[in-house]
Structure formats: structure tokens, C-alpha cells
Amino acid sequence: xxxxxxxxxxxxxxxxxVDRLARKPNSVVxxxxxxxxxxxxxxxxxxxxxxxxxxxxxxxxxxxxTDAIILRRGASVEHVCHRIHRxxxxxxxxxxxxxxxxxxxPQRVGLTHTMEHEDVIQIVKK
Numbered sequence: 612x613x614x615x616x617x618x619x620x621x622x623x624x625x626x627x628x629v630d631r632l633a634r635k636p637n638s639v640v641x642x643x644x645x646x647x648x649x650x651x652x653x654x655x656x657x658x659x660x661x662x663x664x665x666x667x668x669x670x671x672x673x674x675x676x677t678d679a680i681i682l683r684r685g686a687s688v689e690h691v692c693h694r695i696h697r698x699x700x701x702x703x704x705x706x707x708x709x710x711x712x713x714x715x716x717p718q719r720v721g722l723t724h725t726m727e728h729e730d731v732i733q734i735v736k737k
Contacts, residue, residue, distance in 0.1 A: 705721065
């Protein structure tokens with residue numbers, strides 16, 4: 612099982628000790644009090660947990676970048692449908708996807724299309 616060791620309060624130890632801890636495998640050193648290295652911790656969590664962020668779009672509107680669907684890397688359009696509502700996959704007709712998982716934007720895709728990080732999806736029902 613993958614793990615990530617997070618060492619807090621690095622502002623209270625010597626630089627040599629911080630350097631030694633940071634060089635260990637699967638380790639991140641942070642300081643919550645001084646807000647040091649928190650962005651790197653967030654980046655490493657996304658990488659280690661293999662998460663991807665999918666944005667939704669309603670017909671005739673702009674994509675909603677404030678509320679994302681978080682799924683494991685390698686998730687398909689069917690996984691996105693199930694995350695939105697369990698009966699959506701059975702009513703699915705096609706989806707329009709914008710992002711790096713498509714050759715052109717928007718691309719019309721089916722249930723088996725694999726989504727990538729920060730793709731935008733618009734689902735069309737029957």
C-alpha cells in the first residue's frame with residue numbers, strides 16, 4: 612500500500628535535519644504554522660493517491676470550475692456518470708469532452724472513454 616510520510620514543524624529543527632528528512636523516500640517536510648511547503652504536499656498527495664479532477668458543464672453554460680468530481684486515475688465516462696447519479700449511465704446517449712484526453716475539443720465520446728486530469732464533460736441523455 613503506498614504511503615507518504617509528512618514531517619511537520621520543520622521550522623523548529625535545524626536545516627541539516629530538515630535536509631535529511633526531505634531526502635528520505637516518500638517523505639514531505641512541511642510547517643503548518645509558517646505555511647511552508649503546503650503546496651508541494653498537496654501536489655504529492657494527488658500524485659500518490661492517483662487522483663484526477665473532472666469538471667462538469669451544462670448545455671449552453673460555461674464549465675463549473677468551482678465544483679469538481681474527484682476520481683481515481685484511469686476513470687471512464689461511465690465512472691463519471693455513476694458519481695453524478697446512479698441511473699445516469701442507463702440514460703446515457705453520448706458525452707462531449709474538452710481536454711487532454713481528446714484529439715479535438717469538444718469530442719463526442721462513449722461510456723468507455725478514459726478521462727484525464729482537468730477534463731471538462733457535458734453528458735447528453737436519451
